[in-house]
Amino acid sequence: MLIDQISIFAENKPGTLAEITAMLAEASIDIEAFTIADTSEFGILRLIVDAPKKALAVLKLGGWVATLTPVIAVKMDDQPGSLSKILKMFAEAGVSIEYLYAFVAREAGYAYVIFRVEDAPKAVAILEASGVVTAASLA
Amino acid sequence: MAYYQESMERASRDEMTALQSERLVNQVKHVYENVAPYRAKMREKGLEPGDIRGLEDLYKLPFLTKNDLRDEYPYGYLAVPLSECVRIQSTSGTTGKRVVAFYTQHDIDLWDECCARSIVAVGGTNEDVVHVSYGYGLFTGGPGLNGGSHKVGSLTLPMSSGNTERQIQFMTDLGSTILCCTPSYAAFLAEAIHDAGLIDQISLKAGIFGAEAWSEEMRREIEKNMRIKAYDIYGLTETSGPGVSFECAEQTGMHVNEDHFFPEIIDPDTLEVLPEGSKGELVFTSLTKQAFPLLRYRTRDVCVLTRKECSCGRTLIKMAKPMGRTDDMLIIRGVNVFPSQIETVLLNQGYPANYLIILDRVSHTDSFEVQVEMTEEMFSDEVRFIEKKEAELLASLRAMLGISPKVTLVAPRSIARSEGKAVRVVDKRKI
Structure with missing residues (x-):
């Protein structure tokens, strides 16, 4: 069984994480697991949430580059x-x-x-x- | 040594000057009688066609700029009835309103002959297979070299741009010997040929690469990777298209087809004509075009003209590879960089053409950063995939520019859009 992880591109700059999590909070999306792969310039956020498809739609609407990863x-x-x-x-x-x-x-x-x-x-x-x-x- | 039109390409100075003078006098008359906006410009200066008795009077004539042409879009500078025109070509319009150039059959023939001179100068004959990977359509690159190749009698492959796999297949199956395309596409093709392991199966011997600025480093790179000789060609839609000038075996600048296009170098600020060997703005006067004959057209290209004996035997004056533009050129670590070059690379690699160049000076050295917006297609949940893409982009930028920027991927739509001319450069250097 595979589940959907949300992967999000994030620039390394103050406020990025706050902005993304606020957006998900507003849509009442529960974050169940969260990890970040980071380089010196950018990070890839990896999240497991209770409603991945809805989360993806919310993020894309907000202008973020995000995908679902099995x-x-x-x-x-x-x-x-x-x-x-x-x-x-x-x-x-x-x-x-x-x-x-x-x-x-x-x-x-x-x-x-x-x-x-x-x-x-x-x-x-x-x-x-x-x-x-x-x-x-x-x- | 082979020539397409030896009598012109190797004319003595006196013969050439006499021909240019005669053609100029006739052309000024033709323009004055048929092009109202230019007639008005001449009258403003108190000039009549009779005042131009030869080349020595050329300096009296008013200049034309791209803005003049845009203001009179589309028919203002057309000098013959539309019924005599058989074709248009057009600029891309990326820097504003497009310019449409008109051609009679006579104009097309002359243009094709200019391109034929270039093909013969790089060793082309009717035994060759000329692979034209410039875009066909409104862009002049494809039609120009296509016509030139027909004149030479070479087998012409009208490939147009894109579809790299098919390009390589035709190259191997039909034995293309001369490749015509932009230098950045040539570099890309070279890589693709190597990736496919087909370098030993292509028969290319020469390439004619123009339509964008490229460095000597890029030339050497392409020559090495494709195992060919790479030659430059220059032209602009406003004067006809590629073939205004072309490189010969010496590879030390481009011979101007001065029997058709008379070149001058001017100081872009004072508009004074500068002596031979000076660096300044390149200006062309079309001596033979019927439909769209521009007099003293300012190209915005910064360049040097030199008349030295050339080992190829041609007597046509030579222009250096344009060293920049009088408009948006940047000098970074001593290298001329055009934002448009960066744009070309980004578009070729599938990135949005929304980018920002940030220049600064850190401990006496220029820092050079290119910010590029991340896209859905580029994104992956794996760092190494994104880093691979970033490295590919950096390599292409280095090949194109001759220097390495720092590439930074930024969030989509984070670079400001603008309604008019976008801000592409932030220069924080204090020099």
Whole structure:
């Protein structure tokens, strides 16, 4: 199962993040996960939200360059070895990971890891074949 | 050494001057009788056609500028009935209202002959395959070289611009030997040919590249990457199109087809004619055109004219590659840069033509930044993809300009739009 991540181009200048989050707040969009890849000149914001299509429309209307990126969200036990186990599976199958980020889930004892991989359908098939659950949402 | 029209290209000074004088006298009469706005300009100076008895009187005539032509758009400077015209070409109109130039069949023939001289000068014969990748249509590049190639008797490939894959396929399948296009497109094609691994399968020997400013570095780059000799050609829609002047094997400037276009260099401020070898604004007087004969037309190109013996045997006066414009030229780290060059690169790479050049001086060196707006097509959620695009843009800018700017990607629509002439340059240098 793949979920939509919002990716946004942001210049490195004061106020950019405040502006984007204010816009999403006004549209009552809940940000569930948020990370930034930054270079010396610009950043790429990566967000998981409760209503990605609506968020994309709001951002585009506001003049931002944004896209939906399919990513895999894996819910795993929040304990040593969980992530390692999955990465090992990917490594053995030759699945190349572009980036990932992780955070603790609302439900105690669990964590979510968001994977952006080169070949998403293949990665999902590998996970499902080994009984790993890919989340349809982070709610 | 081969020539297309040896008697003109190698005329003695006396023969050429006599011919130019005779043609000028007739042309002034033709213009005075048929072009009302120019007649008014002459009368303002108290001039009648009889006052122009030869080249020595040329300096008396009033100048024409692009604005004069725009003010009288479209028919004001037309000198023959429309029934005698067979074609128009037009400027792009990017700097304002467009200029439409008219041609009789005689004008087209002369223009084609000028382009034929260029093709023969780079070694073209009826055995050659001339690959014309200039745009066809209102732009003069395609039609001009197309006509020239017909005159030479070469097999002409009317490719027009774009569709790089098809360009390369025709080059390999039909054995193109002479490529005609803008230098930036030539550089781009060279890269594409290498990427496709087809450099050993093309038979190009020469290229005729014009319609935009390019550096000697860019010439060497294209020559090396395409394994050809790269030649310059110059022209403007207002005088006819490409072929006003052309480069020969010596590659040290362009021979002006002065039997058709008489060149002068003037001081753009005082309007005084400057002696040979001086740097100033290039001015052309059309000696033979019937439909759209412009007298003393100010090109805004900054240039030098020199009359030295050329190893190619031509006696036609030579003009240097234009060193800039009297209008929007920038000098950055000693290099002439035109905002239009940057625009060309951006458009070629699929960026919006909305950009901002920021110049500053940091510890005695010019800093040069080009801000470019991010687009949906350019964007990716991966940093390395965006950085790759940025590097490609930087390489093209370096090839075009001869110096490297710092490229900064900015948010879409963050560069101010303007209704009139857009602000493209912020120069903070204190010199």
